[in-house]
Amino acid sequence: MAKLTVRDLDVKGKRVFIRVDYNVPLEEKDGKMVITDATRIVETLPTLKLLIEKGARIVLTAHLGRPKGKREATMSLAPVAVKLSELLGKPVGFIDDCIGEKVEAGVAALKDGELVLLENVRYYNEEEANDPAFATKLAKVADVYVNDAFGAAHRAHASTEGVARVVTARGGKAAAGLLMERELKFLGDELDHPVRPFVVILGGAKVSDKIKVIDRLLEKADTILIGGAMAYTFKLAHGEKTGKSLVEPDHKQTALDAETKAKKLGVNFQLPTDTIIGTPVDTGKLNKKGKPVYDFVDIKTIKGEIPDQAEGFSIGEETAANYAKIIASAKTILWNGPMGMFEDPRFAAGTNAVALAVVEATQKNGAKSIIGGGDSVKALNKAKLGDKVTFMSTGGGASLEFLEGTVLPGVAALSEK
Numbered sequence: 001m002a003k004l005t006v007r008d009l010d011v012k013g014k015r016v017f018i019r020v021d022y023n024v025p026l027e028e029k030d031g032k033m034v035i036t037d038a039t040r041i042v043e044t045l046p047t048l049k050l051l052i053e054k055g056a057r058i059v060l061t062a063h064l065g066r067p068k069g070k071r072e073a074t075m076s077l078a079p080v081a082v083k084l085s086e087l088l089g090k091p092v093g094f095i096d097d098c099i100g101e102k103v104e105a106g107v108a109a110l111k112d113g114e115l116v117l118l119e120n121v122r123y124y125n126e127e128e129a130n131d132p133a134f135a136t137k138l139a140k141v142a143d144v145y146v147n148d149a150f151g152a153a154h155r156a157h158a159s160t161e162g163v164a165r166v167v168t169a170r171g172g173k174a175a176a177g178l179l180m181e182r183e184l185k186f187l188g189d190e191l192d193h194p195v196r197p198f199v200v201i202l203g204g205a206k207v208s209d210k211i212k213v214i215d216r217l218l219e220k221a222d223t224i225l226i227g228g229a230m231a232y233t234f235k236l237a238h239g240e241k242t243g244k245s246l247v248e249p250d251h252k253q254t255a256l257d258a259e260t261k262a263k264k265l266g267v268n269f270q271l272p273t274d275t276i277i278g279t280p281v282d283t284g285k286l287n288k289k290g291k292p293v294y295d296f297v298d299i300k301t302i303k304g305e306i307p308d309q310a311e312g313f314s315i316g317e318e319t320a321a322n323y324a325k326i327i328a329s330a331k332t333i334l335w336n337g338p339m340g341m342f343e344d345p346r347f348a349a350g351t352n353a354v355a356l357a358v359v360e361a362t363q364k365n366g367a368k369s370i371i372g373g374g375d376s377v378k379a380l381n382k383a384k385l386g387d388k389v390t391f392m393s394t395g396g397g398a399s400l401e402f403l404e405g406t407v408l409p410g411v412a413a414l415s416e417k
Helices: 045-053 078-088 101-108 132-141 158-169 178-192 207-217 230-237 249-265 317-328 349-365 375-382 397-404
Strands: 015-019 026-029 032-035 057-061 093-095 115-118 144-147 174-176 198-202 223-226 268-270 274-286 292-303 311-315 332-336 368-371
Touching (some): 015 045, 015 158, 032 078, 045 057, 045 078, 078 093, 078 115, 101 132, 132 158, 158 174, 174 178, 178 332, 178 368, 178 397, 198 207, 198 317, 207 230, 207 249, 207 332, 207 397, 223 230, 230 249, 230 311, 249 268, 274 317, 311 317, 311 349, 317 349, 332 349, 349 368, 368 375
Parallel strands (some): 015 057, 015 144, 057 115, 093 115, 198 223, 223 268, 332 368
Antiparallel strands (some): 026 032, 274 292, 274 311
């Protein structure tokens, strides 16, 4: 059933408690924590502007990083309040706690259309434990609950699920924000009834991470294109050598079962026909985590088996061209996971070619392109193509679980229309 959204609410003079995803990247510059990418803040602006127009008294709550129940100055949301104020063009208050008398007093002072941001909710361990008493304390300043944090909706935490339950139990409403509404529309409704041909592009490291998604989408898609390191597990399952490539020997049968199901359902299931490989060489250096740093030599494109000393890093030109041709005919496209190690320019061509094909299908042929969060979004943004697709999900793990058909706790807790 359709969920209640902020459009459906009468919030004038009411305290609207909004869970947002302000888990933004920060860097220390001249002794201050500075936001390096404000995308997640920007994406909440339509919801906030609508609620401001409606005269709500807005209380924002979010997490930042993993402070594990302790106050970590580097994970304070204070810089976010400053950035949000700048983006909205109006003051945004900040309270350096998320529960207690200080919060209650600060919220009580709000006038219609004003906002306040609470401190990092993960400064309390009770948040991730979804502690009922903690959820009740958070809900003390909530007449209405709104969840606009799709990226955290797969977690049953106090601020994503517990508060919604408390508010609805006492007769209040729990609604989706506009960003949440778009996520549910594109990852849910649009993919449940796709305009055909429906082409799914799946990449990433592991078959085990994507098998539930593959299994579910096999029943909907016309074509599935496989890339990324998980393609090497399929090669291994076919009895081919994969050298030093990242593979999951325990999932060879999983890979074969997926191909069998595709054949049975008449789904065009494509695997790479060529691979960009390189031979790893230890540089003698260690990264920040104390692990060896490798460089790669003898980089080339091959067909067939990967030599013992080499490692596969991306789909080759032939595969990229074949995939691009298939994508060009699509009317609905779902892309989740890069085609290789796109962060390294030497191995980025395959992912970039797929990104370009998705954009061209969208812009020239009117295809609906849905990017399922995580590294696919990073790859599109890196190629400066992010604004040329239909929709990019803000969720990483949440997108994946939703595509698997898992009921997300943060969504289940919202009121039905």
